[in-house]
Amino acid sequence: MxxxxxxxxxxxxxxxxxxxxxxxxxxxxxVDTAAAEREAAMEFVSGYTTTVPVIGEGGVNGYLLTKLAYKANKELAAKQVVPLPELITDELYTLLVGKKMIDIADVGSFDLEAFRGVVKEGLNRRFGANVIDEVYVEQIDYLTTASVEDPAPKRGVTLLKGEVPAQKTEGKSGGH
CATH class of the missing domain: 1.20.5 (Single alpha-helices involved in coiled-coils or other helix-helix interfaces)
Incomplete structure (x- = not known):
């Protein structure tokens, strides 16, 4: 019992x-309310496809085609006089023309995080505030001048193809 x-x-x-x-x-x-508030203060900005000439010895060696997107602070972005995508495109030219960010001979040496850091830092310096929180790479291609002049023998190289988070449909900036 x-x-x-x-x-x-x-x-x-x-x-x-x-x-x-x-x-x-x-x-x-x-719930981390501070993180939720930070995330709510951000908006997704789709950038344009940007073609940047790669200048080397004796002239243009090829073209770097980049398609980037950004997570930006809504409030700080709204204070900018020039629309964000256009200002970003202009700053990309300033940052990338003449800089050896990508060694075409050794594509494996490309440091994506360093590239994102340079773009983010340069854009925020241009804005004078921390407007850009994250940089997303949709795609980076390199076209040689030979492939542009005669596309049949050489087509160029896709250096990187990334994924960008899904966009919300309301109140988005940029894009074509």
Missing amino acids: IKLVGTGVWILLITLASVYFSLKMASAPK
Whole structure:
């Protein structure tokens, strides 16, 4: 009889403990309100396809085609006089023309994070505030001048093809 009562108490304790822990674990997760507010203050800005000449010895060696997108601070972006995509395109030319960001001979040496950092830092310096929070790379292509003059023998190289987060449909800036 004592074994039966002991077994009953043991089952009761196990049941109560499992109910307690399941309720404790099932409670609503803590929301980081600061992170949620930061995310709500951001908007997605789709950039234009930008063609930047790669200048080397004796002239233009090829063209770098970039399609970038950005996560920008809505409030700071609204304060800009020139629309964000146009200002970004202008700054990309300033940042990339003449700089050896990508070594075409060694495509594997391309540092995507360094490229994003240079673009983000340069854009925020141009804006005078931290307008750009993230830089997304949709695609980077390189076309040699030979492939532009006679596209049949050489077609160019896709250096990187990335993914960009889905856009919300309301109130978006930029794009063609």
